[in-house]
Amino acid sequence: MSNATSRSLQQDLLGLNNRPLTWQAGAVVFGTAFLTLSSYISVPMIPVPVTMQTFAVLLVGALYGARLGTITVLAWLLEGALGLxxxxxxxxxxxxxxxxxxxxxxAFPFAAALTGWLVAQGWNGNRVMLAFAAMVLGHVVCLAGGAAWLAVLIGGKLAFMYGVVPFIVGTVLKSALGAATLKAVTHLTAKPAK
Incomplete structure (x- = not known):
């Protein structure tokens, strides 16, 4: 892995990767709590509910960076697998x-990693349309992973009809909300000109 790639995996909007390990651990705990809360914002649908999980996963990736964002999502998945x-x-x-x-x-850790990496490449709140595109691409990763597994369970056509189509409007809306959030965070964390 090149130094440039390694650096871009560790860049984040909040500067967490430059903080002590205790700060990073605290960020992971906060992030998993945020992901859990987003899971409870849910609209029941068959076969998969509409939740705010994807918004939270992508926002954690975007704000925490590819490395810490992925670690946070993996920690949340582990919490769930262990019975929480x-x-x-x-x-x-x-x-x-x-x-x-x-x-x-x-698919969630991959989506968080991709979004975090894209934000580190400048697809952030300074470029709102690119931030929106980063969020959309993260959603595409989630939908592709979800539909691929659904295809195994219920067939390809049904997987697309029930696992992708109902989420398209939500993808656009949550991506716009994510881009707006990145713009606000970028504005808040911008260093004042001297």
Whole structure:
């Protein structure tokens, strides 16, 4: 891995990767709590509910950077796998990974990493349309992972109809909200000119 690639994986909007390990651990705890809260904002649908999880996953990736964002999402997934009720509707254990939500859950760390990396490349609040595109691409990773696993369970056509189509409007809205959040954070964290 080149030094430039390594640096871009560690860049983040909040400067967390330059903080002591205790700060980073605290950020992971806060991030997993944020991801859990987002899971409880849910609209029941069949076969997969609409939640704010993807928004939270991508925002954690964007704000924490690719490395720490991915670690945070993996920690949250581990909490759920160990039985803590952190997933949509309070679900926990291995069943969500094997059921219809499994592909989405597995895709989340990749989506966080991609979004964090894109933000480190300048797709951030200074360039709102690129920030929006970063969020959309993160959602595409989530939808592709979710639909791929659903295709195994219910077939390709049904997976697309039930695992992608109902989430398109939400993808656009959550991506716009994510881009607006990045713009606000970038404005708040900008160093004043001397």
């Amino acid at each position: 009720p952190v997933f949509a509707g309070g679900a926990a254990g291995i069943a969500p990974f094997l059921g219809k939500t499994g592909g989405y859950l597995v």
